[in-house]
Amino acid sequence: MARSTFVYVTYIRTTPEKLWxxxxxxxxxxxxxxxxxxxxxxxxxxxxxxxxGDGQILDAGExxxxxxxxxxxxxxxxxxxxxLKAEGDSQCTMELEPTGTAVKLSITHTIEREPSKFIxxxxxxxxxxxxxxKSLLETGSIALQNAYxxxxx
Amino acid sequence: MAxxxxxxxxxxxxxxPSRRKLxxxxxxxxxxxxxxxxxxxxxxxxxxxxxxxxxxxxxLVAIVRRGREKLHFLNPVPLQEIYERWIAKFExxxxxxxxxxxxxxxxxxx
Numbered sequence: 001m002a003r004s005t006f007v008y009v010t011y012i013r014t015t016p017e018k019l020w021x022x023x024x025x026x027x028x029x030x031x032x033x034x035x036x037x038x039x040x041x042x043x044x045x046x047x048x049x050x051x052x053g054d055g056q057i058l059d060a061g062e063x064x065x066x067x068x069x070x071x072x073x074x075x076x077x078x079x080x081x082x083x084l085k086a087e088g089d090s091q092c093t094m095e096l097e098p099t100g101t102a103v104k105l106s107i108t109h110t111i112e113r114e115p116s117k118f119i120x121x122x123x124x125x126x127x128x129x130x131x132x133x134k135s136l137l138e139t140g141s142i143a144l145q146n147a148y149x150x151x152x153x
Numbered sequence: 154m155a156x157x158x159x160x161x162x163x164x165x166x167x168x169x170p171s172r173r174k175l176x177x178x179x180x181x182x183x184x185x186x187x188x189x190x191x192x193x194x195x196x197x198x199x200x201x202x203x204x205x206x207x208x209x210x211x212x213l214v215a216i217v218r219r220g221r222e223k224l225h226f227l228n229p230v231p232l233q234e235i236y237e238r239w240i241a242k243f244e245x246x247x248x249x250x251x252x253x254x255x256x257x258x259x260x261x262x263x
Contacts, residue, residue, distance in 0.1 A: 005184055007215040007226035011159075106215065127233035143237045 004116035006109055006123045010130050011102040014137045019096055019103050020069035022137060032132035034147045040074075042066055048074050056080060061089065071095050078118055087111060087118045105130070159212070160238075163231050166211035171196065172204045176213060179227035186222055 012019060022028050029037040035053030040046055044066050050059040061076030072094045078084035090111040097104045107126065111118055128147055135143040166172055171194060178193055179185065191201050205225060208214040215228040 005217075005226070007183075007217055007228060008230050009212055009215040009228045010230045011212065108217065127229045130230050131233045131237060144241075 002112060002114050004111050004114045004119040006119060006126070008107045008126050008130055010105050010134055011099065012105055012134045012137050013102045016069035016096045016098055016103050018137065019105060020072075022133060023072065023094060028136075032136045032142055033129055034132075034144075042068070042072070048076060050076070064091070069096055078121075081121075084118045084121060087113060087116055090118055090122075159231070162207075162211040163213070163235065166207050166213055169204070169207075171200075172208055175201075175204055175208060176227060179214065179225060183226050184217070184224045186224060190225065 014022075022032075024038075024040075024042050026037045026039065030053075036050060036058065038048060038050045040048035040063055042063060044063055046063050048061050048063055049057055052058055057079050059076045059078050061074055063072070064075050065071055065073035074092045074094075075089050076092065077089050078087070088111070090109060092110075093106075093108045095104075095106045095108075097106075107130070109119065109122060109126075125147065128144055132142045132144055135141065167176075174194065175190060178190060187198070187201065187205070190205070191198055194201055205214060209216060212231050213228055215226045217224045217226060
């Protein structure tokens with residue numbers, strides 16, 4: 001199978017509307033995404049980009065599907081590292097499903113090549129981001145201040 | 154933070170060598186079918202199915218349907234939560250040094 005995929009799933013005690021807003025609001029995003037944020041109109045066909053804390057464009061692409069507060073599909077390509085940019089477009093699908101008092105958030109990220117340095121690179125970051133998002137929505141504070149706490153003195 | 158119930162399911166899921174092996178197998182190569190996973194374990198198909206069900210209940214395994222196939226993916230999000238709750242806050246440079254020493258000594262003797 002010439003395809004690399006990862007799937008991340010978490011259950012967050014919140015509502016689909018609040019979770020959707022957390023996934024698309026710039027100021028909220030910065031809190032759990034270690035300063036990084038995404039900019040878009042969040043409608044089908046609108047451009048999408050991910051920016052680092054200092055304003056550098058990390059990834060860019062467009063919204064493929066937007067069905068708030070249920071499903072968001074973004075096609076994006078890495079921009080800053082040449083070897084990752086060379087791998088081309090990836091597709092990231094976020095699905096929000098209410099389950100009892102929580103919302104199941106599934107993130108599937110796929111690129112049509114195997115192995116993929118891009119998928120390896122992004123898969124290291126997602127668990128920390130998702131865990132912070134869950135913590136922020138459920139408790140009002142994030143779990144990790146720094147993406148790599150082991151590097152701190 | 155995960156609820157108490159979730160944490161119990163998670164530690165229970167990890168408290169079995171076959172299930173830890175399944176987690177390792179998916180870490181090495183994600184998105185496998187039941188048949189592919191069965192080839193690596195010396196147990197019945199029903200046994201593997203049951204282990205996968207417990208891993209899924211603990212949210213360590215996510216299932217994606219592709220046509221008639223069910224693909225199993227490792228979901229590392231709960232492991233990150235274990236790390237934050239049970240490792241990061243107890244982490245000390247001395248513990249790291251000790252762990253490194255243990256690894257080196259065991260490597261040298263093995």
